[in-house]
Amino acid sequence: MNKKQIEQKWKILKYEIFNKPKFDGLFPPEIIKRRKLLIYAQVHLSNIMDAKYINDERMEAFETEMYELIMSKYDNWYNNEQKITKT
Incomplete structure (x- = not known):
């Protein structure tokens, strides 16, 4: 991934994180699980930047x-959930 691609990925993540679903009260467990994936994605994207910095291919x-x-998994969450509930 080059620098421009990484910047685009960060923009996508920031958009997804800050535009959270509107709910009164607590989020349902499914939404919490899905939003956890965004945190994991942030960690891996940060690790990509670190790897580029130290030149570790x-x-x-x-x-x-x-x-x-x-x-x-995040993008296909609803398709995956439908497959799980059908079985």
Whole structure:
């Protein structure tokens, strides 16, 4: 991932984090689980930046893969939940 791509990923994460769903009272457990994925994504994106700083290609590849995996789970959350409830 290059610097421009990382900046775009941060913009996406910030948008998702600060535009939280509107609920009166406590969030349902499903939303809490989904929003936890955003925290994990932040950690991995930060680790990607660290790996680039120290020029560790293996770490960067691992963290990039983990970031992409977590964001795909986040993006496909409702599809995955429907599959789980059908079985």
